[in-house]
Every structure is written in C-alpha cells, then in structure tokens.
Amino acid sequence: MAAPILALKGEKAAPQIHITDAGMSTSLQSRPGHDIQSQNLRNKTTAHSPNFTTLQETQQPPPENKNANMLECFEFFGEDDFAVAFFFGLITVLATALIAFFVLSWSWLTAIAIVVAVFILFRHVSLKFERPHVGRDWISRGNQRQSSTSIPDIDYLPAVYFLYVLGSGGHTTEMLEIIRQKIHGQPNQHRRYVINKGDSSSQERVQQLESIIRDAYPDERVGTRDAFLIRRARDVHQSALTAPLTCLMSAGQAVLALTREPKSRPAARYGYQFKYPHVVVTNGPATGFIICVVARLLKIFYLVPQNRLKMVYIESWARTQTMSLTGRLFAWTGIADMVCVQHQSLARRTGAEYIGAIAAPLALQNYNPED
Amino acid sequence: MCTPTTPENHPALLASPRPQATLDFASNMPDNECKSPSQLQSPSRKRPKTNHDDDDDGSDTRRRRGAGRRCFVTIGATAGFRQLLEEIIQPEFLQCLNSYGYSTLEVQCGPDCEWFAAQVEALPYKHGIEILFFQYTKNMQYHMIQCRGEMGVRPAGCIISHAGSGTILEALRYQAPLVVVPNPTLMDNHQAELAEECEKQNWAVYGILGELTTAIQRSHERIVQGRLNDLAPYTPAPFPVPESQRVTLFDWMVLTCYPEELKRQQHLRDLGMVEDSFEQEKQQAAAALQQQTTELEKNDHSRLQVD
Numbered sequence: 001m002a003a004p005i006l007a008l009k010g011e012k013a014a015p016q017i018h019i020t021d022a023g024m025s026t027s028l029q030s031r032p033g034h035d036i037q038s039q040n041l042r043n044k045t046t047a048h049s050p051n052f053t054t055l056q057e058t059q060q061p062p063p064e065n066k067n068a069n070m071l072e073c074f075e076f077f078g079e080d081d082f083a084v085a086f087f088f089g090l091i092t093v094l095a096t097a098l099i100a101f102f103v104l105s106w107s108w109l110t111a112i113a114i115v116v117a118v119f120i121l122f123r124h125v126s127l128k129f130e131r132p133h134v135g136r137d138w139i140s141r142g143n144q145r146q147s148s149t150s151i152p153d154i155d156y157l158p159a160v161y162f163l164y165v166l167g168s169g170g171h172t173t174e175m176l177e178i179i180r181q182k183i184h185g186q187p188n189q190h191r192r193y194v195i196n197k198g199d200s201s202s203q204e205r206v207q208q209l210e211s212i213i214r215d216a217y218p219d220e221r222v223g224t225r226d227a228f229l230i231r232r233a234r235d236v237h238q239s240a241l242t243a244p245l246t247c248l249m250s251a252g253q254a255v256l257a258l259t260r261e262p263k264s265r266p267a268a269r270y271g272y273q274f275k276y277p278h279v280v281v282t283n284g285p286a287t288g289f290i291i292c293v294v295a296r297l298l299k300i301f302y303l304v305p306q307n308r309l310k311m312v313y314i315e316s317w318a319r320t321q322t323m324s325l326t327g328r329l330f331a332w333t334g335i336a337d338m339v340c341v342q343h344q345s346l347a348r349r350t351g352a353e354y355i356g357a358i359a360a361p362l363a364l365q366n367y368n369p370e371d
Numbered sequence: 372m373c374t375p376t377t378p379e380n381h382p383a384l385l386a387s388p389r390p391q392a393t394l395d396f397a398s399n400m401p402d403n404e405c406k407s408p409s410q411l412q413s414p415s416r417k418r419p420k421t422n423h424d425d426d427d428d429g430s431d432t433r434r435r436r437g438a439g440r441r442c443f444v445t446i447g448a449t450a451g452f453r454q455l456l457e458e459i460i461q462p463e464f465l466q467c468l469n470s471y472g473y474s475t476l477e478v479q480c481g482p483d484c485e486w487f488a489a490q491v492e493a494l495p496y497k498h499g500i501e502i503l504f505f506q507y508t509k510n511m512q513y514h515m516i517q518c519r520g521e522m523g524v525r526p527a528g529c530i531i532s533h534a535g536s537g538t539i540l541e542a543l544r545y546q547a548p549l550v551v552v553p554n555p556t557l558m559d560n561h562q563a564e565l566a567e568e569c570e571k572q573n574w575a576v577y578g579i580l581g582e583l584t585t586a587i588q589r590s591h592e593r594i595v596q597g598r599l600n601d602l603a604p605y606t607p608a609p610f611p612v613p614e615s616q617r618v619t620l621f622d623w624m625v626l627t628c629y630p631e632e633l634k635r636q637q638h639l640r641d642l643g644m645v646e647d648s649f650e651q652e653k654q655q656a657a658a659a660l661q662q663q664t665t666e667l668e669k670n671d672h673s674r675l676q677v678d
Contacts, residue, residue, distance in 0.1 A: 151614060152622045152636045160625050169449055170537035177540070181618040185611070201448075216611045279624045307628040312621065318536035318561075320568040338624070343568070358618050360540050 082259045082275075086303065087252075123300040128334050130306075154186065159265075159273035160223075161190045163258070167285025172202045174317055174359035175283050176209050181358055183213060189223030190265055190274055194257050196287060197229040224264040228257040233286040247290060254287075254294040258309065276308040283314040283359075284326050296335040315341040315352065317359045323350055439474035441528035443518050447535045448507060451482040452554050454580050459531065460490055465498040467584040471591055473528065477514060478504040511541060518547040520594065522601035527594050529587060531578065534562035539569065545605055548594050549575035550586045 101109065154160055164179060166172045179191075195202050206227065214222055231250040234243045258277065261267060265274035280295055282288030295309045313336040315327045320343045323331060330336045331350065340355045341347050347354035444459055446452040458464065459476065468476065480487045484506045491502050508514060520527025527548050532538045534553040542549045551569055553562035570577035576593060578586035594600060612618075626633040 151617070151619050152626055152640075154622050154625055157625070157629060157632065162621060162625075169447070170535050173537035173540060178618065180610070181612055181616075182621055183611070184614075184617060184622070212610055278628045279621050281621065307630075310624050310627055312624055316536060317540070318534075318565045321564050324561075337627075338620075340620075355618075355620060358620075359536075360543070 083256050086255060086259070120300055124296070124334075127296075127299060155188065157188060159190070159270065159278070160186065160188050161192070161262075161274055161277045161279075163192045163194065163277035163280045165194045165280070165282040165285065165288040165291055166196075166199075166202050166206065167283070167287065168196065168199055168202060170318065171284050171316065172205060174314075175281070176205055177359045178281070178283070178314065179209065185213075185217035185221035186223060187220050190262050191223065191225040192257070192262065192277065193225070193227045194230055194254075194287065194291065195227055196232045196285075198232070203227065224262060226262050226264065228260070230254065230257055230287060230291075233290050250287060251290050251294050254291040255298070257291065258295055258298065259304070276304050278308055278310060280309060280311045281314065282311070284316050284324055286326065288313070289326050289329055292330070292335050293333075311336040312338045312340065314355070314359070315339070315346065317342045317357055319343070320346055321349070322346070323352075327352075439472045440468075440526050441475045441477065441517050442468055442473050442531065443477045443479075443514050443528065444531045445479040445511070445514075445533070445538055446481050446554075447533050447538055448481070449535075450554065450557065452533050452552075452556075453483050453486070454556075455531070455533065455552055455554075456480055456483055456487050456490070458580055458583050460487075460494060460502070462496070462498065464583055464587075465500050467587055468500055469498040471587065472526070473500060476500050476502045477517075478502065479506070479508060479514070480504050481506060511538075512545070515542055515545045515547050516605055519545045519605060520548075520600040520602055521604055524604070527599045527602075529590050531583070531586075534566040534569075536565060539565065539575065543574055544608075546599065546602055548590050548599055550578040550583070550590050551575045552578040552580060552583070552586075555580070 100112070104112075164175055166175055193206050195206065210225060230253045231246065233247050233250045235246070238246065258280075259275070261272075261275045267275065280292060282292060292311050292313070295304075295311060298304045299306065299309055313327070313330045316324060319327065319341070323341075323346070327339070327341075330339050331352065339352045341350065341352045342355065342357045342359060344354055346352070444455070446455060456478065459478065465476070478487065484504065487504055491504065494502075515530060517525070518528035518530050519525075529548050529550060530542045531550045531552060532542065534551040539549065539551060549569075551562075551566045553560060553566045555563075566575075566577045569575040573593075576586050576590045623633075626636055
C-alpha cells in the first residue's frame with residue numbers, strides 16, 4: 001500500500017539524496033551523503049574523538065551506497081512552505097516588537113507583555129488538561145499481562161509518524177533498544193531520527209538498526225524513514241555566554257525537524273497526513289528538551305494541528321533514585337504528555353509513570369544467575 | 372631488540388601458581404616482549420598494532436582463543452578514567468588475576484592511551500598476564516563475548532567497566548560477569564546510583580576503587596553461584612519482538628491523536644480483558660474441579676486398600 005514513490009516536485013533542485021524505501025531508485029545529487037563521509041573522515045583524523053574508527057573500517061569501500069540506501073538526511077531548508085512562512089512570520093513579529101518597544105509607552109508594553117504571558121500560560125495549562133487520562137493502564141510489560149486484544153491496532157490509520165530524538169553514547173543505545181522493542185511492521189509508518197550533526201556513530205547505529213528492520217519485514221511493511229541532522233545545543237567545551245545563542249540556533253532547526261514533511265511521503269499523494277509527527281520520543285539529551293519546548297510552543301500558538309506532536313519523555317535506565325536534569329525540567333514544566341521512568345523506586349519517589357525497564361529488557365530477561 | 376634483563380625472561384620467575392597461565396604466557400612472551408621497546412620509542416607505531424587487536428580473525432586472536440580467563444576493562448567513549456587504569460596495573464591486582472587463572476588483560480583506555488602505554492612499559496613484572504590495550508573499538512560485542520563463559524569453549528572471564536548504562540546493558544546482554552566501578556570524578560557521582568542498583572539486583576558486582584581485588588573475588592563467587600562458566604553459545608535476541616512482548620506505549624500514544632479510534636480500541640481492550648478474566652476463572656474452576664476429583668479418587672483408592 002505504501003508503495004514508495006518519488007518526491008514529485010523540485011526533485012532536482014533539492015540538495016538531498018532521495019531514496020525510496022524499497023531502494024528502487026537512487027538519484028540526485030548527494031551533498032548530504034558527502035557530508036556524512038567527510039564527517040567520518042574528519043573523525044578519523046581526530047583520534048581523541050569518541051567516534052574513533054578502526055583501521056578495519058578505513059579499508060572497507062566507502063559506505064556511500066549503503067548510507068544512501070538506508071537514510072535520507074536533511075540539514076537545510078529545501079523548499080518547505082511552512083518553514084519559510086514560519087521564519088518570515090517570526091521575523092515580522094520580532095521587528096514589530098522592536099518598533100513597538102520604541103514607539104509605545106511603558107504601560108502599553110507591560111500590558112501587551114502580560115496579555116501574551118497570560119495567553120501562553122492559559123494555553124499551556126489547557127493543553128495539560130486535555131491530556132488523555134489513559135496513561136496508567138496502557139503500560140505494557142512489568143505491570144500488566146498483555147492479552148492479544150490489549151495490543152492496539154494501528155495498521156489502518158491514515159498515518160503513523162514517530163520522531164525519535166537521539167542523543168549520544170548511552171542515550172542512543174537506550175533509544176535504539178526501545179525502538180527495537182517497539183517496532184512493528186506496518187505500511188503506514190514513517191520514522192524520523194533526529195541526530196546531532198557530527199555524531200557519526202549514532203548515524204551508523206541507526207543505519208544498522210534500519211537494515212535489521214528491513215531484513216525482518218517484507219518491503220511493504222517496513223515503512224519509510226529519514227534522518228534530520230540538528231546542531232548540538234551546547235558543544236562540550238562551550239562557554240556559558242554563547243550557549244543561549246547556539247540553543248536558539250538548534251531551536252530554529254528543531255522547527256524544521258518537526259515540520260518538514262518527509263520526502264518519501266509527499267503531500268501530493270498523502271495529503272498532509274505525514275506533515276507533522278504524531279509522537280515525539282526523547283530520553284534525555286538536551287536537544288530533546290529543546291525540541292519538545294519548540295513543539296509545545298508550536299502547539300500553544302496553534303501553528304500545528306492540536307492532535308499531533310504528542311511528547312513522551314523516557315527517563316534513562318541509568319537513573320534509579322533521582323531524576324536527571326532533563327527529567328526534572330520535563331517534570332517541572334509539564335510540557336511532555338508523558339514522563340516515564342524505568343525503575344519502580346524512582347517512580348515511587350517522583351510520581352512519574354513506571355513503564356518497566358523497556359530499554360533493558362533483553363539484557364535482564366537473559367540474566368538470571370540463579371537458574 | 373628484546374630486553375633480556377627483565378624479570379619476565381628469568382626462568383625462575385616464570386613459575387606461577389597456575390601452570391596453564393604460565394604456559395600461555397611463555398608462548399606469548401616473545402611476541403609481547405619484542406613489541407614493547409618499539410612502542411616505547413615511537414608511540415605513533417602503536418596505532419596499527421592496537422587496531423590489529425580489533426580484528427576478529429587475526430591470527431593473533433585465534434591463537435589466544437584457547438587461553439585462560441580473560442579480563443576486559445572498558446572505560447567508555449566519553450570521559451577518561453585514569454584512576455581505574457592506574458588500579459588495574461597494580462601488582463596486587465595482576466597477582467590476583469593470575470591466581471584466578473587469568474592470562475589476558477585487555478584494556479580499552481580511551482583518551483589516556485599514550486599514558487597507559489608508558490605505564491605498562493614501566494611495569495617490572497606482569498605476573499604472567501598479557502596486557503593488551505587500544506583506544507576505542509567499534510566491535511564491543513567481540514571483546515565482551517570473549518569474557519562470556521561458554522561450555523567447552525572458554526571459562527568465564529570478567530568485564531570491569533565504568534558504570535555507564537550503555538556498557539552495562541551490553542555486558543548484561545552477553546551474560547558476561549561484570550564489575551562496575553563508578554567514576555567519582557563525574558558530575559555529582561551519578562554513576563554510583565546505577566552501580567548500587569546493579570549490586571542490589573545481583574546484575575553485577577559494585578567495585579570500589581582501591582578494592583578491586585575483592586571485587587574480582589566476589590565476581591568469581593557469582594560465577595560459581597550462577598554457573599556462568601558453562602553457558603550455551605550466545606544467540607542474539609529474536610528481532611521482531613513477539614507481539615505479546617512488544618512495547619505498545621507509543622502505539623497507544625499515536626491513538627490519542629485519533630480520539631474516536633482510541634475510544635474504540637480501549638473498549639475492545641476492556642472487552643478482551645473481561646473475556647480473558649472469564650477464561651481464567653473458567654480454567655481455575657476446572658483445575659480446582661480436577662484437583663478435587665483426583666483427591667476423591669485418591670481417597671477412594673486408599674479406602675479400598677484399607678478395606
């Protein structure tokens with residue numbers, strides 16, 4: 001049903017590799033592909049980088065084709081009406097604010113600021129109360145035996161679009177494990193991975209996972225996927241002064257990541273069903289928090305449909321007694337629709353949802369030294 | 372080229388508690404010895420060798436396969452952990468490894484690789500342990516499986532790691548005995564929390580810096596207790612996870628975007644659960660009935676026998 005089709009318009013102008021999911025056709029310029037490669041090369045030269053590649057790796061033929069087959073990577077605008085309109089609007093609003101700042105008196109300014117703040121607060125709270133209250137009994141393993149009927153049937157929905165935010169190191173490991181535990185072959189599915197720019201090890205691991213998924217399901221049930229490279233919110237040794245600036249930059253890119261329609265699911269064929277992700281899943285990196293804040297703001301200002309961009313935050317399996325900083329931020333601001341933890345003890349302390357150790361089930365299942 | 376005056380070359384010193392380890396050491400010695408001076412002189416030449424260690428099918432590796440236990444130390448990809456590296460080349464620790472029948476100590480030493488090389492070079496006597504090291508690896512699975520005890524293949528070794536969640540999850544997947552050592556220099560010592568949990572759930576041994584020999588001892592108690600020496604060969608988990616085991620949280624989350632559908636599915640689910648519980652009750656009743664009848668029959672039999 002989800003026969004792979006090519007993007008219809010602006011194919012040649014777009015600076016991306018575009019590959020259909022059955023791998024039927026490969027075409028176009030490969031700038032991002034080269035980008036990935038050059039990043040790899042760069043990492044090879046810097047020996048202290050965590051993405052140290054072995055000699056073995058360099059001897060292999062360049063993985064360009066493999067990359068191209070697996071993932072389509074976005075970095076730039078392309079021609080996206082929403083993003084252009086959004087940023088144009090944003091600039092207009094900021095310019096108006098600047099002019100107003102000089103023209104209007106202080107009392108007017110305060111009044112406007114208060115109105116805006118109250119609006120945001122009101123929308124935030126009302127969104128919070130719109131949240132569905134079914135959370136407690138969804139939760140699969142650990143708590144509840146799953147009967148065949150408690151598995152929701154989402155194969156026939158018009159669209160199912162997940163956005164996964166990957167961090168680095170342990171965060172990526174856990175997220176990929178969660179995806180492994182969750183994946184279900186269905187034709188109407190699109191997955192988008194948000195990866196930090198320059199984090200080539202995460203990219204490779206996503207590609208590994210995708211190739212496993214491809215092998216496991218027949219072509220029409222694999223679904224489509226792409227990746228979005230986003231700037232890191234804060235570099236490792238960045239000073240606190242410039243950090244807000246880079247945070248803003250990655251927030252701008254987060255808007256693109258959230259609203260850019262997948263090439264493999266063009267509106268010409270699927271309507272706007274695949275325009276916005278249904279579920280945003282994150283598990284701890286700072287980028288995830290920024291993306292969720294942006295998503296929430298988009299919802300608050302009615303820039304995206306209200307029944308999209310549900311956010312799930314999953315606390316890392318490593319936290320057993322206390323929440324991480326990101327977790328506390330999520331819990332405190334309440335921007336996520338669900339805040340889940342993977343340890344009973346932590347759930348008891350914080351009142352978050354306990355969903356079982358879904359990032360570690362295989363490890364612990366196997367692990368039973370007593371028998 | 373080889374330095375002949377080190378105590379390792381001394382035949383008298385080769386007598387170590389475990390004959391197996393000695394033998395293996397002796398076979399590996401020339402190789403090991405000849406590499407060392409070149410490493411000392413030019414650290415840049417060390418790279419190819421360390422990369423070679425990553426190679427799965429290297430002849431070197433194949434030769435080592437029948438050897439004694441193997442200890443793999445990993446400090447993860449992000450931060451250095453020099454205290455742990457210092458700890459594992461203490462003579463007491465090497466002595467301890469030797470007494471438990473280890474022959475190889477393999478170290479993933481991250482950013483401190485050059486420093487570690489110098490330290491290993493400066494060691495006067497290695498207690499018959501072959502020390503290998505490299506900076507990072509892509510193929511963690513291979514190194515970890517080398518420490519998994521498999522029946523008829525190799526005895527269980529030991530993985531000593533920092534308490535990062537990625538490493539712990541991976542080691543647990545391969546059922547290799549694990550010692551986790553939290554890095555106290557990291558932000559508010561957050562790794563200790565996970566290490567404590569691991570100890571509590573008996574997933575791993577909590578190793579404290581300065582007391583690693585005790586940790587090795589306890590790890591071996593665990594190996595004996597859990598019979599980790601003779602596991603079946605490792606088989607990766609089945610990939611499309613069985614439908615009954617699948618995590619369906621996100622699917623429900625998608626359904627919240629379609630409220631009518633959500634209602635319908637929840638209704639269906641509730642019906643299913645009611646049906647299930649009915650069936651369960653039925654089964655329970657049937658089982659109870661069965662038990663009663665068997666008991667009655669038994670009573671009858673006993674009565675008959677008495678009669």
